[in-house]
Amino acid sequence: MHFIESLTKRYASKQMNGKKLSPDKVETILESIRLAPTSLGLQPFKVVVIEDQTLKDQIFEKAAQGQPQIPKSSQVLVFACYKKITTEMLDEYVERIITQRPTLPLAKVTAYRQMIDKSLNRADEANFNWAARQAYIALGFALTAAAVEKIDSVPIEGYNPAALDELLGLEEKNLGSVCMMAIGFRDEETDYNATLPKVRKNKTELFEFF
Numbered sequence: 001m002h003f004i005e006s007l008t009k010r011y012a013s014k015q016m017n018g019k020k021l022s023p024d025k026v027e028t029i030l031e032s033i034r035l036a037p038t039s040l041g042l043q044p045f046k047v048v049v050i051e052d053q054t055l056k057d058q059i060f061e062k063a064a065q066g067q068p069q070i071p072k073s074s075q076v077l078v079f080a081c082y083k084k085i086t087t088e089m090l091d092e093y094v095e096r097i098i099t100q101r102p103t104l105p106l107a108k109v110t111a112y113r114q115m116i117d118k119s120l121n122r123a124d125e126a127n128f129n130w131a132a133r134q135a136y137i138a139l140g141f142a143l144t145a146a147a148v149e150k151i152d153s154v155p156i157e158g159y160n161p162a163a164l165d166e167l168l169g170l171e172e173k174n175l176g177s178v179c180m181m182a183i184g185f186r187d188e189e190t191d192y193n194a195t196l197p198k199v200r201k202n203k204t205e206l207f208e209f210f
């Protein structure tokens with residue numbers, strides 16, 4: 001299918017049917033997240049993949065009652081960002097660069113590390129907000145991958161982050177959730193959004209050309 005046709009056919013699923021996606025489909029979504037670009041390449045987030053039915057039910061009941069897709073999804077992906085960027089994280093990143101790009105001169109890696117240190121030398125909250133922006137790019141990649149793979153999905157911001165973070169014990173792990181994405185199969189009878197036309201600005205409203 002043409003790429004734009006895939007994007008036209010994707011929509012925010014409002015009700016899923018409880019069927020499970022095949023492992024290779026889930027893997028494609030996760031790989032799209034892993035390959036998403038991030039500022040400085042730091043990937044300052046974790047994605048918690050939830051398939052356990054009890055946990056999905058609890059998320060729905062305790063943190064996201066307005067989102068009936070969650071208990072009937074195949075997986076819920078929770079995008080959680082680091083509350084504090086630590087020295088260990090930067091050390092690990094530098095190690096990763098050295099291992100995965102062994103031909104890179106060490107002096108260049110050291111200079112890059114110093115540049116990162118400087119860029120992130122600001123309040124933890126500013127770094128968390130920056131990390132959230134990176135996580136949203138990954139969310140966009142995952143939504144696009146789902147569209148191309150014909151996997152139904154919905155991005156979810158309408159939930160109580162404090163309740164979700166407590167349920168998943170994210171705070172203890174130096175993490176805070178910023179958004180979720182449910183993936184699975186639409187319920188053909190109750191997913192009203194499946195047949196509605198898209199509401200979008202037209203090109204002249206959205207773009208300005210010089």
Ligand SMILES: Cc1cc2nc3c(=O)[nH]c(=O)nc-3n(C[C@H](O)[C@H](O)[C@H](O)COP(=O)(O)O)c2cc1C
Pocket residue numbers: 010011012013014067154155156157158159179193198199
């Ligand atoms: C970051 C983000 C958060 C969203 N949060 C929710 C949500 O909590 N619940 C929901 O049903 N849809 C949610 N949506 C879906 C949007 O309402 C939907 O994408 C938009 O209305 C455009 O419709 P379409 O995706 O069906 O084309 C969210 C979308 C984005 C991008």
